Amino acid sequence: MSHADTTRVQQHIGDPLSESPPVGRAKLEEIFRDIQSDLRFDHQLNGCLNCGICTATCPSAHYYDYSPREIVQLLWTENLEGIYDAMQEKIWACAQCYTCAARCPFGNSPGGLVMLMREVAIKHGLESAKNVLRPFSRVMLKLISTGNQLSPDMISRDAFPDWGPNISKVDAPLATLRKAIPVPTLHTTKTAWEVNLKTSVELYTIWEETGVLESLKTVDPNLFDVIGDIMDEKRDDYSDWQEEQQEAEED
Numbered sequence: 002m003s004h005a006d007t008t009r010v011q012q013h014i015g016d017p018l019s020e021s022p023p024v025g026r027a028k029l030e031e032i033f034r035d036i037q038s039d040l041r042f043d044h045q046l047n048g049c050l051n052c053g054i055c056t057a058t059c060p061s062a063h064y065y066d067y068s069p070r071e072i073v074q075l076l077w078t079e080n081l082e083g084i085y086d087a088m089q090e091k092i093w094a095c096a097q098c099y100t101c102a103a104r105c106p107f108g109n110s111p112g113g114l115v116m117l118m119r120e121v122a123i124k125h126g127l128e129s130a131k132n133v134l135r136p137f138s139r140v141m142l143k144l145i146s147t148g149n150q151l152s153p154d155m156i157s158r159d160a161f162p163d164w165g166p167n168i169s170k171v172d173a174p175l176a177t178l179r180k181a182i183p184v185p186t187l188h189t190t191k192t193a194w195e196v197n198l199k200t201s202v203e204l205y206t207i208w209e210e211t212g213v214l215e216s217l218k219t220v221d222p223n224l225f226d227v228i229g230d231i232m233d234e235k236r237d238d239y240s241d242w243q244e245e246q247q248e249a250e251e252d
């Protein structure tokens with residue numbers, strides 16, 4: 002039986018340190034239900050001994066005010082206010098390395114649960130999700146419009162001035178390293194970003210059907226509009242190409 006059928010959510014469970022919930026009870030429950038009803042939830046949360054092994058092996062816990070044990074406990078005890086609170090900042094500290102999942106004696110996947118919480122944060126347009134994703138708008142634009150974002154010729158000191166001062170310390174034999182990457186079509190931005198029209202249109206359908214575009218609309222409406230225009234243009238080009246092929250066959 003799934004957690005969704007045997008919920009232990011009670012009216013009076015909440016964070017005892019929180020004087021007033023930041024959002025209404027109904028919203029807190031809606032957010033929790035969205036996390037809990039995901040198919041992956043029951044596979045990733047089987048119980049929790051509160052042993053802390055996950056936190057002891059978690060690299061992010063060493064550097065941030067973050068503990069996978071705490072996240073799992075919040076979910077396991079259905080602490081709706083604590084869950085909402087963790088979604089404001091803490092869940093974004095996870096590096097998604099899944100060391101925790103390999104170590105948990107209960108077979109939990111704290112990193113996987115964090116991923117679910119992130120997806121729900123995006124779905125609900127939480128400010129934390131918008132803030133975390135904002136610097137990646139250029140990446141999302143390329144990724145969604147072409148299916149690729151990075152090609153080896155972009156790994157250079159000049160390509161990413163917005164990556165901060167440490168990018169200027171890149172001093173590796175980049176030309177040699179790029180040749181070592183075994184996918185020849187990805188050697189330059191030109192070849193990586195020139196995507197077959199049919200492939201592009203298929204990708205757009207995948208983004209639409211899987212809800213990726215709907216999520217993007219929630220967290221970045223401007224980027225959503227830009228990508229929508231690119232998609233319309235490519236779909237028109239693909240239709241024109243199909244018509245040309247049809248006419249050529251009839252001639």
Ligand code: SF4
Pocket residue numbers: 048049050051052053054055056069070073104105106107108109111
């Ligand atoms: S999630 Fe697993 S490793 Fe972490 S505290 Fe709970 S039982 Fe221990």
Ligand code: SF4
Pocket residue numbers: 055058059060061062069094095096097098099100101102111112113115
């Ligand atoms: S997946 Fe996240 S929570 Fe788990 S060990 Fe890695 S950084 Fe920590």
